[in-house]
Amino acid sequence: MMSKGCMIFAFFLLCTCAFAYDQKRFEEGEELFRRCIPCHGQYGNKQPMGKRDISRLPEKDISNILRDYALGKSEGAMNAQASLLDQQKIAALATYIASMKIKQGSEVFALRCSGCHGKDASKSAFGKSGKVSNLTEPELIRVLRNYQSGVYAHGSTANAMKGRAISLNDNEIDALARFVDTL
Numbered sequence: 001m002m003s004k005g006c007m008i009f010a011f012f013l014l015c016t017c018a019f020a021y022d023q024k025r026f027e028e029g030e031e032l033f034r035r036c037i038p039c040h041g042q043y044g045n046k047q048p049m050g051k052r053d054i055s056r057l058p059e060k061d062i063s064n065i066l067r068d069y070a071l072g073k074s075e076g077a078m079n080a081q082a083s084l085l086d087q088q089k090i091a092a093l094a095t096y097i098a099s100m101k102i103k104q105g106s107e108v109f110a111l112r113c114s115g116c117h118g119k120d121a122s123k124s125a126f127g128k129s130g131k132v133s134n135l136t137e138p139e140l141i142r143v144l145r146n147y148q149s150g151v152y153a154h155g156s157t158a159n160a161m162k163g164r165a166i167s168l169n170d171n172e173i174d175a176l177a178r179f180v181d182t183l
């Protein structure tokens with residue numbers, strides 16, 4: 001029987017290792033992603049040939065799609081790219097790509113929203129707003145669109161928020177919504 005202290009220590013060690021492993025994989029993915037940027041954009045949301053915004057795809061789908069390109073099961077512009085990737089590189093890329101939008105959202109939030117809504121989005125701005133952290137991805141998108149279009153125009157605080165909403169482009173709204181959904 002392990003003592004309680006020993007179990008806690010083992011658990012701690014496991015978490016630290018898992019974290020270090022994730023971090024390494026993330027960095028490898030970030031490095032590999034540089035060669036994807038010319039076609040898919042810095043945030044992965046440029047859509048080559050009208051295809052999907054890859055930063056919106058779940059990690060598992062990205063892995064499967066890249067593996068199928070690498071094996072030649074799917075054919076197209078990506079075969080040459082994917083043939084350079086082994087399973088480990090594909091996994092690293094998938095981890096990185098899937099986390100990119102959330103990271104971008106957290107950066108936009110820290111810079112342009114946290115001043116009024118709090119670092120973790122749980123403050124009521126001017127005592128007027130609800131907690132942004134309570135909103136889901138589709139809810140945040142809907143609310144920001146409503147501020148942009150002036151549907152919410154009940155006085156000076158709403159106008160202050162309208163200005164903020166209008167300053168956001170579609171990709172930023174998308175990224176913010178993904179991030180807020182994780183809170």
Ligand code: HEC
Pocket residue numbers: 032033035036037038039040048049051052053054062065066075076077078081093
């Ligand atoms: C030369 C331009 C180019 C480069 C570089 C490139 N891609 Fe692509 N990628 C495309 C095109 C074009 C498509 C749509 C392909 C098709 O239909 O065959 C695509 C499709 C994809 C898809 C599937 C999207 C979908 O809608 O199913 C993924 C995932 C992807 N690329 C990931 C990557 C990754 C990861 C890298 C870097 C290792 C990369 N691509 C590098 C052009 C590129």
Ligand code: HEC
Pocket residue numbers: 109112113114115116117125126128129130131132135140143144152154157158160161164165168176
């Ligand atoms: C200058 C302060 C300020 C900044 C900066 C700001 N907001 Fe707000 N926000 C407010 C105020 C005040 C309200 C309440 C407005 C009202 O009366 O409708 C609000 C309301 C909201 C709501 C509605 C929440 C609810 O459920 O009641 C959302 C969502 C929101 N803001 C998101 C954001 C995002 C995302 C950003 C960053 C791009 C941002 N805000 C930046 C002040 C701010």
